[in-house]
Amino acid sequence: MVITPKNIIAIQIRLNKNMVLQYDYPLKSHNTFHFDVYAEYFSAPRNVQEITEVLTAPILKNKSCFVLGGGSNVLFQSNFKGLILKPDIQSIQVIHQTAQSVWVEVGAGVDWDSFVEWSVSKGHYGIENLSLIPGNVGASPVQNIGAYGTEIMDVITQVNGIFLDSLETFSFKNSQCEFSYRNSIFKNSLKGKTIITSVEFVLGKRGNIKTSYGGVAQEVERLGGYSLKNTRQAIINIREAKLPDPAVIGNVGSFFKNPIVENTVMNKIIQEFPDAPIYKLDEGYSKIPAGWMIEQCGWKGKTLGNAAVHKNQALVLINKTGLANGQDILALAHEIEKSVKLKFGIEISKEVNVVS
Ligand SMILES: Cc1cc2nc3c(=O)[nH]c(=O)nc-3n(C[C@H](O)[C@H](O)[C@H](O)COP(=O)(O)OP(=O)(O)OC[C@H]3O[C@@H](n4cnc5c(N)ncnc54)[C@H](O)[C@@H]3O)c2cc1C
Numbered sequence: 001m002v003i004t005p006k007n008i009i010a011i012q013i014r015l016n017k018n019m020v021l022q023y024d025y026p027l028k029s030h031n032t033f034h035f036d037v038y039a040e041y042f043s044a045p046r047n048v049q050e051i052t053e054v055l056t057a058p059i060l061k062n063k064s065c066f067v068l069g070g071g072s073n074v075l076f077q078s079n080f081k082g083l084i085l086k087p088d089i090q091s092i093q094v095i096h097q098t099a100q101s102v103w104v105e106v107g108a109g110v111d112w113d114s115f116v117e118w119s120v121s122k123g124h125y126g127i128e129n130l131s132l133i134p135g136n137v138g139a140s141p142v143q144n145i146g147a148y149g150t151e152i153m154d155v156i157t158q159v160n161g162i163f164l165d166s167l168e169t170f171s172f173k174n175s176q177c178e179f180s181y182r183n184s185i186f187k188n189s190l191k192g193k194t195i196i197t198s199v200e201f202v203l204g205k206r207g208n209i210k211t212s213y214g215g216v217a218q219e220v221e222r223l224g225g226y227s228l229k230n231t232r233q234a235i236i237n238i239r240e241a242k243l244p245d246p247a248v249i250g251n252v253g254s255f256f257k258n259p260i261v262e263n264t265v266m267n268k269i270i271q272e273f274p275d276a277p278i279y280k281l282d283e284g285y286s287k288i289p290a291g292w293m294i295e296q297c298g299w300k301g302k303t304l305g306n307a308a309v310h311k312n313q314a315l316v317l318i319n320k321t322g323l324a325n326g327q328d329i330l331a332l333a334h335e336i337e338k339s340v341k342l343k344f345g346i347e348i349s350k351e352v353n354v355v356s
Pocket of ligand 1: 032065067069070072073074087108133134135136137138139140142143144145146147186194195196197243244245246251252253254312317353
């Protein structure tokens with residue numbers, strides 16, 4: 001075998017008795033596009049104290065830091081120069097309860113779907129519709145994850161974390177997080193400036209299950225009727241049938257956001273495309289599915305180099321050959337953005353976080 005720098009096992013630097021820092025660390029299994037990129041340094045601290053210890057290590061002075069969860073919503077453009085910090089805080093703690101509700105604090109490193117599974121197994125309502133979304137709890141507030149009529153902002157009470165520059169801790173109430181569609185303060189003014197260490201949720205001991213979206217009601221019925229468990233299973237079945245499994249084919253789910261436009265813009269589109277699937281919002285705005293526009297532009301199933309648009313989901317860009325890199329996916333995204341702008345006059349923006 002030829003020995004190249006990339007098949008030498010990553011080098012470990014001991015920071016103290018309990019902690020090591022990885023050097024030249026492969027990120028292929030830490031991003032769901034499966035790009036073959038490396039982090040100069042990588043660390044997965046297990047608590048707040050370890051996070052502080054890593055961030056104050058002399059070897060990392062003046063190094064940039066990127067906080068990574070499950071890597072299911074990031075696009076690495078190249079190797080990362082600096083520290084990739086992946087909080088590995090694993091805890092689910094009930095902090096308060098009443099006859100109606102339960103308050104839970106969950107560590108940033110907990111796998112999101114494991115938390116949903118825990119919640120459903122305890123008979124707690126509120127996040128069952130968010131079953132099978134990949135990633136970790138720490139990232140869930142960042143883009144206010146949502147699916148099947150539920151957004152995580154509906155059940156978050158508080159987000160706890162550390163500011164990367166000052167290392168001071170913070171606790172933001174829901175109203176301070178500036179949540180909106182696939183957005184929050186952590187994706188805007190605090191982008192790249194915080195490490196979320198835990199998230200607090202309020203879940204119902206009773207509740208109304210939302211089954212009115214995307215065939216959920218029919219699937220729940222098929223599984224035996226209205227219950228928390230059947231709703232979770234219905235969502236899992238629908239998602240598995242609809243979306244490519246990132247373990248098999250590299251992708252980050254929806255690559256673009258669904259644009260929200262003024263109704264005047266929307267009316268022009270309806271004149272030209274009477275069948276356009278429009279969702280009317282409040283205050284003179286409407287949402288138009290980016291996937292529909294991409295499909296209208298003829299991109300569904302199209303390949304460009306190693307990247308492609310998924311054959312069933314025009315909103316999902318895939319690492320078709322397994323050999324794609326960030327440039328391949330971005331080149332395809334750029335062509336799609338140009339086509340949509342040309343055909344509809346609308347600029348679509350990326351949902352994925354591009355890391356350079
Ligand atoms: C097949 C598939 C389906 C998906 N379906 C959905 C869906 O239905 N709805 C939806 O909303 N999303 C969906 N996504 C996108 C993705 O799963 C979510 O955005 C998820 O919350 C990302 O979690 P992550 O841990 O992988 O975050 P990462 O991809 O690792 O990071 C995403 C962003 O959050 C930041 N971040 C991560 N952890 C922290 C932390 N602890 N503190 C501060 N910042 C942090 C990162 O810096 C980055 O900017 C899907 C993705 C895939 C691959």
